[in-house]
Amino acid sequence: MKSFWPIYKRELFAFFVTPLAWVLITVFLLVQGMHFFLLVENFANAGSAASDQTPVQAFFGNTILLYLVLFLLVPPMTMRLFAEERHSGTIESLMTAPVSSPAVVLAKYASVLTAYGAMWAPTALYLVILQRSSDVDWGAAASAYLGVFLVGAGYLAFGLLMSALTSSQFLALVLTALVVLGLFILGVGEFVTRDGTPMHTVASYVSAWAHMNDFASGIVDSRRLVFYGSCIVLPLFVTVRAVDAWRWG
Amino acid sequence: MISVQKLVKRYGRGGSGGGGELAVDELSFEVARGEVVGFLGPNGAGKSTTLRILAGFLGMTRGSVTVAGHDIRDASFEARQRIGYMPEAVPLYPEMRVVEYLSFRAELKRVARARRAAYVDDAMAKVNVTDVANVVIGHLSKGYKQRVGLADALVARPPLLILDEPTAGLDPNQIREVREVIRGLGKEHTVLLSTHILSEVEASCGRVLVIAKGKLVADGTMEELARKRRSSGANLVVRGDLEMARSALQALDGVASVTSTTTGESHDLRLLWARAIDDSARLRATEQAVSAVVRAGCLVREVRPERSSLEQVFAELTLGGEHAREDDVESSEAANEGS
Incomplete structure (x- = not known):
């Protein structure tokens, strides 16, 4: 695990040195800023009687924007992780250094997770702005950020796996987008299937939409934690096996 | 330093059970400490595959390989710590500066923080890239990239260097420079370098292993190979x-x-x-x-x-077949002895 740190540092460097990173961050903050602006304006005009939600709840839950952003952000963030190294051949010098496969996988994963966190960090300012004119439920906010972090971490783990499965960055991007989209559509199934059917149960269990509503209201359900824990651990485990497979195969 | 016994590598489906493409076929050889050995063969003979297996990048189908006393299957990690490997394509991260890249590689290869800067400076001096230390690798010429790759291989001061076609794609002046660097490295490291250029081996290696179609066809000094001239x-x-x-x-x-x-x-x-x-x-x-x-x-x-020239000897050895040589019993026995 000693090799974790240098690889982690290099990955962060490689991400932030590209224009892609800054384009992604800019687009992300623009979309979120717009979202926040429209929300606050809406709340200000309609008055407190118009909604049973707080602005924090509306910002993180019950909104398509969160998923749209994840759908646009995650695939380009993760596509290069392994695919680029395999395409350019640098994977050969990386893997012939005294490093272990889990260390390489974890370092790369931790670096995108850090970048993801760095993208969300400026949005904390919105809460500070809100607090100037109203009360902010900091507990609910913390739980909302936990939700954002978990959903993103799960998607990023799938992205990392897709990047390890192919040496084409574009294919990794498409596959990751399909997984993210697929999970979302499966979750939407919660609203279109009848209550009590097996399909409904499955859909509600994987529905990021419903999960984020819970998290945004300050509900931290252990089922959600287990679900996203599995969404992180399982892809990472398969990635390690994939790395070992094309290495020793 | 290196001991390869009956190494077999088969690509594609089938594994050890047959099928797939046979890249290395029951290859056996030894390299002693301090030797500079040239690994010679035409393109596609299995040179890169063998070196990749030695470097711990590829798995083998059968056989055993020991590097610096460590079996690369059971103790891949320890073996890799003792190897400086330069892949054929010299893959580098184009967005990093030379000194950043070498420091990263040194850290990855477990060079203690206190010694890292000195090791990096030393490696850059050995291959003459100190003047481009702060240049982004993507902007370097092919010759410089090749030497940065060489610096990467030796930055952690490993006892064994494995260089896959270190002079491929260079112009004659750069080839001469890289050869001089390699000759200098032979004093401190055991070197195994692959090439398909004969004069390369003549210029820098004490011993040569010739392989063709995955099999060892000759093993000896340049003089021994020259004796095969007919x-x-x-x-x-x-x-x-x-x-x-x-x-x-x-x-x-x-x-x-x-x-x-x-x-x-x-x-x-x-x-x-x-x-x-x-x-x-x-x-x-x-x-x-x-x-x-x-x-x-x-x-x-x-x-x-x-x-015949050395080139013709090489052609005869690696193409095999046609020029059957009954009077060759002596020398081919010597080759088998070495393996």
Whole structure:
């Protein structure tokens, strides 16, 4: 695990040195800023009687924007992780250094997770702005950020796996987008299937939409934690096996 | 330092059970500490595959490989710590500066923080890239990239360097520079380098392993390889009766044909041996030819044996087949001994 740190540092460097990173961050903050602006304006005009939600709840839950952003952000963030190294051949010098496969996988994963966190960090300012004119439920906010972090971490783990499965960055991007989209559509199934059917149960269990509503209201359900824990651990485990497979195969 | 026993690598489906493409076929050789060994073979002979297995990048199908006393299957990690490997394509991260990249590689190879800067400086000095230390790798010329790759291989001061075609794609001046660097490295490291250029081995290696189609076909010093050079004929310039000389030569054992051209008073005679012969046989055959011509009453002005070049030796070794050589028993035994 000693090799974790240098690889982690290099990955962060490689991400932030590209224009892609800054384009992604800019687009992300623009979309979120717009979202926040429209929300606050809406709340200000309609008055407190118009909604049973707080602005924090509306910002993180019950909104398509969160998923749209994840759908646009995650695939380009993760596509290069392994695919680029395999395409350019640098994977050969990386893997012939005294490093272990889990260390390489974890370092790369931790670096995108850090970048993801760095993208969300400026949005904390919105809460500070809100607090100037109203009360902010900091507990609910913390739980909302936990939700954002978990959903993103799960998607990023799938992205990392897709990047390890192919040496084409574009294919990794498409596959990751399909997984993210697929999970979302499966979750939407919660609203279109009848209550009590097996399909409904499955859909509600994987529905990021419903999960984020819970998290945004300050509900931290252990089922959600287990679900996203599995969404992180399982892809990472398969990635390690994939790395070992094309290495020793 | 390196011990390879019956190494087999089969690509694609089938694994050890057959099927797939056989890249390395029961290859065995040893490299002792302090040697600079050239790994020679035509493109596609299995050189890169073998080196990748040695470096711990590829798994093997069968056999055993020990590097610096560590089995690369059971103790891959320990083995990799003792190897400086330069892949054929010299992959580098184009967005990093040279010094950043080498520091990253040194850290990855477990060079202690306190010694890292000194090791990096030292490696850059050895391959003459200190002047581009702060240049982004993507902007470097091919020759510089090649040398940065070399610096990467030796930055952690490993006892063993494995270099896959270190001079591929360079211009003649750069090739000379890289060769000089490699010769210098031979003093401190055991070096195994692959190439398909013969003069490369002549210039920098003490010993050469020749492989073709995944099999070892020769193992020895350059002189031993040169001894495999054979002669296909000789040219004689004589003065006197042409017909007498011709018939005398034609009567000799082992002469297949004699052709002649006449310029002024001298005759150029070109003999072809019945088959390609090695150096000692060539000397005897030449003696016989000269004495036959003299006995025929001619005067000998010039004798020039035709000898194959090292390139032809290489071609014969690696293409195999056609030039069957019965008198080669001695030397091929020596090759087997070394493996």
